Amino acid sequence: MSANLKYLSLGILVFQTTSLVLTMRYSRTLKEEGPRYLSSTAVVIAELLKILACVLLVYKDSKCNLRALNRVLRDEILNKPMETLKLAIPSGIYTLQNNLLYVALSNLDAATYQVTYQLKILTTALFSVSMLSKKLGVYQWLSLVILMTGVAFVQWPSDSQATPAKEHSAGSQFVGLIAVLIACFSSGFAGVYFEKILKETKQSVWIRNIQLGFFGSIFGLMGVYIYDGEQLSKNGFFQGYNKLTWVVVVLQCVFPRSHPCNSSYFSIWLR
Numbered sequence: 001m002s003a004n005l006k007y008l009s010l011g012i013l014v015f016q017t018t019s020l021v022l023t024m025r026y027s028r029t030l031k032e033e034g035p036r037y038l039s040s041t042a043v044v045i046a047e048l049l050k051i052l053a054c055v056l057l058v059y060k061d062s063k064c065n066l067r068a069l070n071r072v073l074r075d076e077i078l079n080k081p082m083e084t085l086k087l088a089i090p091s092g093i094y095t096l097q098n099n100l101l102y103v104a105l106s107n108l109d110a111a112t113y114q115v116t117y118q119l120k121i122l123t124t125a126l127f128s129v130s131m132l133s134k135k136l137g138v139y140q141w142l143s144l145v146i147l148m149t150g151v152a153f154v155q156w157p158s159d160s161q162a163t164p165a166k167e168h169s170a171g172s173q174f175v176g177l178i179a180v181l182i183a184c185f186s187s188g189f190a191g192v193y194f195e196k197i198l199k200e201t202k203q204s205v206w207i208r209n210i211q212l213g214f215f216g217s218i219f220g221l222m223g224v225y226i227y228d229g230e231q232l233s234k235n236g237f238f239q240g241y242n243k244l245t246w247v248v249v250v251l252q253c254v255f256p257r258s259h260p261c262n263s264s265y266f267s268i269w270l271r
Contacts, residue, residue, distance in 0.1 A: 018114070020251040025110040027244045028102065037240035038228045039102035043095060044220035046252040051213035053253060054206045061206070076207045084211050086197055090190040091215035097190070098252075099223060100183040107176030115150065116180045122147060123188025131192050 027037070055069075062068035077084055104113055122144050128134045136144075198208060224232060231239070 016251065020248065021105065021110050021114050023244065023251060024102065024248050025105045025113070027248050028106040030244065032240075032242075035231065035235050035239045037238075037242075037245045038224070038231060040099060040220065040224045040228050041232075041237055042102070042245065042249055043098045044217055044224060046098070046249050047095075047213045047216040047220055049249065049253040051210055051217070054209045054213065057206045058204070058210070061204070072207070073210075076203055077211060083201065083203065084214075087194075087208065087211040088215045090194045090197075091212045092219050093186045093190040094212065095216050095219040095223065097183045097186040100179045100186070104176045104179040104183065107173060108180070112173075113176070113180060116177065117184060118147060119181070119184040120187040120191075123184050124191055125188075127188045127192040131196060 028039070055073075058072060059066075059069045062072055101117075104117075108116070125136060125140070125144055129136065194208070194212075198205060201208075224237075
């Protein structure tokens with residue numbers, strides 16, 4: 001990968017994640033009449049859109065031939081059930097992580113969330129060392145220590161937090177912090193696990209993302225009916241949806257599968 005392409009990819013990734021955080025935070029704290037949209041349904045819709053995007057990319061790689069597309073999907077997914085089942089574990093973790101991020105942004109301001117969530121770089125590094133046998137240099141370990149120190153300072157209580165001027169809607173900062181920390185560990189493990197699967201098999205990343213999306217949709221729907229079934233029966237699946245909600249969902253699908261990008265900061269930094 002050339003240096004220019006590497007930095008361009010990093011710049012696009014930073015723009016996507018930053019805009020997603022800001023819009024997601026705003027959508028979760030915006031006061032409107034009627035019920036607020038269910039984050040669990042937004043996760044499911046994002047998974048379905050990712051599947052659609054990846055199918056279109058496979059269709060393009062198949063020279064826009066429907067028969068070739070059907071053959072590829074059948075041979076690579078249906079006829080390889082054990083390979084497909086390998087993606088059930090990271091898919092379930094990703095679904096949990098996506099729901100946790102909505103919880104975190106409902107309880108933390110965008111800046112605190114964004115800085116704290118960078119701990120995923122640390123967790124990705126640790127899982128890469130343990131699961132992929134990667135070696136880090138002195139400066140890379142030093143960078144991780146500086147990262148931890150920065151996150152600790154961000155979370156350190158200040159005098160302004162003692163006053164009621166700083167409000168966090170829909171819950172407490174502690175709940176948001178716990179949600180972010182769990183998301184960081186799940187992001188690191190699932191990202192490295194997914195990278196390991198990609199390196200051990202010859203299936204394309206688009207096929208793997210379709211498999212991830214399939215299980216993610218199933219796990220997501222289970223979460224919708226288990227945790228939000230009562231609200232769903234009252235107001236429907238698309239309750240509270242507006243243009244901003246769809247912007248959030250689409251931003252999650254800018255990359256056909258944004259999950260591997262959880263570790264891309266670390267992957268670019270490691271090279």
